[in-house]
Amino acid sequence: MKLKQLINDKDFENARLIIYLILFISYIYFAYFSHFQCSGCPLCGMTRAVKSLLILDFKSAFEFNKMVWIFCITIPIIILDIVVILKRRCKKVWFKE
Amino acid sequence: MALIKCKECGKEISDQAESCPNCGYRLKENNPQKVIIEKTNTCRTGTIMCIVGGALILGFALIVALAFIFPNTTTPKENTTESDITINVTIGEEVETDTQAVINYLILIGTISITIIVLGALYLKNKINRKYTSLYGIVMLILSIILSAMMTVTLNCCLLFLFIAPIICFVGSIMIISGNIKEKSNEIKTTN
Numbered sequence: 057m058k059l060k061q062l063i064n065d066k067d068f069e070n071a072r073l074i075i076y077l078i079l080f081i082s083y084i085y086f087a088y089f090s091h092f093q094c095s096g097c098p099l100c101g102m103t104r105a106v107k108s109l110l111i112l113d114f115k116s117a118f119e120f121n122k123m124v125w126i127f128c129i130t131i132p133i134i135i136l137d138i139v140v141i142l143k144r145r146c147k148k149v150w151f152k153e
Numbered sequence: 154m155a156l157i158k159c160k161e162c163g164k165e166i167s168d169q170a171e172s173c174p175n176c177g178y179r180l181k182e183n184n185p186q187k188v189i190i191e192k193t194n195t196c197r198t199g200t201i202m203c204i205v206g207g208a209l210i211l212g213f214a215l216i217v218a219l220a221f222i223f224p225n226t227t228t229p230k231e232n233t234t235e236s237d238i239t240i241n242v243t244i245g246e247e248v249e250t251d252t253q254a255v256i257n258y259l260i261l262i263g264t265i266s267i268t269i270i271v272l273g274a275l276y277l278k279n280k281i282n283r284k285y286t287s288l289y290g291i292v293m294l295i296l297s298i299i300l301s302a303m304m305t306v307t308l309n310c311c312l313l314f315l316f317i318a319p320i321i322c323f324v325g326s327i328m329i330i331s332g333n334i335k336e337k338s339n340e341i342k343t344t345n
Binding site: 066067068070071074075078079082 | 194201202205320321324325
């Protein structure tokens with residue numbers, strides 16, 4: 057299956073939407089309820105960095121862990137993907153192809 | 154409308170016809186393939202979710218394994234604010250870092266995630282017989298529960314939010330089982 061076919065596959069779209077919903081619910085949990093910390097590996101401080109990122113505190117996020125830039129890239133991609141899927145599903149007139 | 158060959162007599166007939174005008178072979182009842190493909194969408198969506206969850210867990214296991222093989226020499230910055238409450242999660246007594254135990258743990262979760270990915274790929278490629286879909290769903294459910302339990306128990310490991318990945322596998326396995334139940338109930342309705 058080609059990449060474009062795979063991305064436009066209806067089942068894959070449904071799976072992506074459900075995964076994004078799970079991530080959104082997890083955002084609420086990790087922003088307000090998670091208080092865990094680890095040490096000793098390159099991913100040290102990643103949970104704290106993601107928590108700072110969720111409240112848009114980019115300076116603290118990069119101080120906790122430099123690799124948090126991965127999330128800075130993936131979050132806009134996820135938002136774009138949701139918009140494209142919903143556009144295709146709802147067939148709104150004002151979006152131009 | 155397209156012309157197809159009758160499976161009984163080989164004459165060309167319309168694909169919209171209910172039966173062959175030549176021999177009377179009934180097309181609609183004996184062509185269940187299309188119906189089956191449409192009905193297994195929920196199973197397919199669940200399988201894709203399991204593969205994505207398995208891939209996330211495998212990636213996590215590889216990164217942490219590399220971290221223990223090539224340890225980080227920098228110490229974490231202690232930026233504590235008023236809202237920062239840190240709790241060191243331990244199981245029973247204070248846990249000492251045991252590299253071998255961690256590696257064994259990572260090998261185990263890596264193996265389970267690879268199993269999930271391989272089974273998912275086989276299912277998507279139709280290599281798994283569709284009559285074993287319920288068994289496949291139950292196997293994925295058990296593997297996702299094991300992964301969720303392991304990630305919950307070892308919370309002193311980093312990246313708590315990767316607990317999301319076993320949840321994705323769990324939801325995917327539930328969708329596979331529910332899709333299979335729905336398909337079986339539809340089959341019972343059509344036979345009745």
